[in-house]
Amino acid sequence: MKRFANFSRTVSATPVRWQSITDPSQLSGIFARAANEGHTVRTLGAGHSFTPLVQTSGVLLDLDGFHGIEEVDALTHEVTFRAGTRLWQIPSLLKPYNLALANMGDIDQQSIAGAIATSTHGTGLAFTGFSGTVTGLRITLADGTQMRTSPTENAETFQAARVSLGALGVITHVRMRCVPDYTLHTAERVEGIDEISKNFIDLSKATDHLEFFWFSGTRKALVKANTRLPAGSSLDAPGKVSRWINDELLSNGALQAICSLGAFRPQLVPGLNRLATAMLSDREYTDQWNRVFTSPRRVRFTEMEYALPLENFDVAFTELRAYLEKARVPVVFPIEVRTAAADDTWLGTASGRESVYLAVHRYVRDVVPEYFPEVERILRRNGGRPHWGKEHSLGASQLSTLYPRFADFQAVRSTVDPQGLFLNEHLRHLLVEEV
Structure with a gap:
């Protein structure tokens, strides 16, 4: 039988049936058959979640054949x-x-x-x-x-x-x-971690799109600031060679090498992080919006990310740095920090509040069992909500305290799917009951 594995290869499943959908009219028959056979139904996206959202021994749906604009x-x-x-x-x-x-x-x-x-x-x-x-x-x-x-x-x-x-x-x-349509001008700068962490929230309020990446144990961070420009603005995009060097050789090839070495010899990680930081450099260019926002990600990793109230960033990041300096966790992957506007979704991580996101990653071969749990404790006590597609340990009882409309969501779910056709064990843990 065809087997599913997510991007990081940390979640896998062998569904009883894997069905590709090209028309929504196919779904009612699939649902009826699954219910009659006692199977659940999960829908596959791209497999980029690090949690077992689509893990199932039942029916797995693939909608790749149903795409485009209507x-x-x-x-x-x-x-x-x-x-x-x-x-x-x-x-x-x-x-x-x-x-x-x-x-x-x-x-x-x-x-x-x-x-x-x-x-x-x-x-x-x-x-x-x-x-x-x-x-x-x-x-x-x-x-x-x-x-x-x-x-x-x-x-x-x-x-x-x-x-x-x-x-x-x-x-x-x-x-x-x-x-x-629009274009983006991006300015990537290597800055001191003390300076960018102190000013990050104020700078975020004055910049269209701001984020930074920091290798723990070092004094520098890569800060990326994107400014929106009208469509048709003059482009000054990196050439193929420059893009290959930055996006493939440095961001993927070199990262793969130092991650592999760090997993094999954890004692080398502090030096590898300093090497990674030394490889960072300033650059500016203007390009199509999607080419600026996105980067290829070929090194396999897993990730945990929490959304915190904007006002809690300073305390949370200070605590995170103190932990990392004390524990010296042998992880090469950088920490990523971003922001988002508040929205009115019931279970959105930024629901009802402007949010700052702190994400920690680890190479899939790293053996650091304490890393994510310790970081999670810091982010939780600072009001954090976990990204639904990234690793965390919370269940329904804890999540219900983070979302004012959680009970409303549960009521709608039980109304439209009373038999739990679309629930797997992980979703029952998140949305229904602790298991």
Whole structure:
């Protein structure tokens, strides 16, 4: 039987059936058969989540065959995508309409439905995550009903479905609010970690898109500031050789080498982090929005990320640095810090509050069992909410205290899927009960 493995190869499954969908009309029959056989149904996006969201011994659905644009509203800039559309496909799909996504993270392999289901986000205090831009959804429920949802049509289901982890049904169409096409000027600077961490929140308020990467145990960080420019602005993009050196050789080839060496000889990690920092350099260029936001990610890692209230950043980052300086965790991957605007989604990580995201990573061969749990304790006591697609240890009882509308979500879920057709063990732990 065909086997599933996620990007990091830390989650795998062998479903009883793996079914590719090219038309939503196929779903009702699949659901009925699965229910009759006592199987659950999970939907695969791109496999870029680090948690077992789609792990199943039942039926696994693949929507890659159902992609593209179905409708564009020229007045509102709302675009209806088929749910299997990958983020990397969207720029070329929107180009004929002179539109763009308002924001994007640094990975573009996810499906659009998977990205909204897990509250995926980019960076910038004027911009929400993907789910905050959703204005309508079509979802096929457990009984085969194809339901249209929006703020005015089946509104409760719409609010729950914008970040739903696939627990309500199978989303087949996503209507999102897009923006006029634009370009980005990026300035990457190597700065002292004391300076950027002290000024990060203020700088974030004055910069369209700001983030930084810091190798623990070093005194420098790479700061990336993106400024939005009108479409048609003069481009000054890196050449193929320059892009290959920075994105492939340095960001992937060299990172792979030092991660492999660090996993084999953990005592070398402090020196490897200093070497990685020494390889960082300043650069500026202007390019298409998607080419600036995204970078290839070929080194396999796993990740934990928490969203904190903006005002808690200074304390949380100070505590994180103190822990890392004391523990000297042998991890090469840098820590990433970003921000996002507040949104009104029920289970979005930035729901109701401007948020700063702290993400820690580890190479898949690193043996550091204490690293994520210790960092999680720091981020939790500073009001953090875990990214739904990244590693964390929380269950329903803890999550319910972080989201004011958590009980409302549970009520909608139990109404539209009373038999739990779309739940696996992990989702029961997150959304229903501790197991």
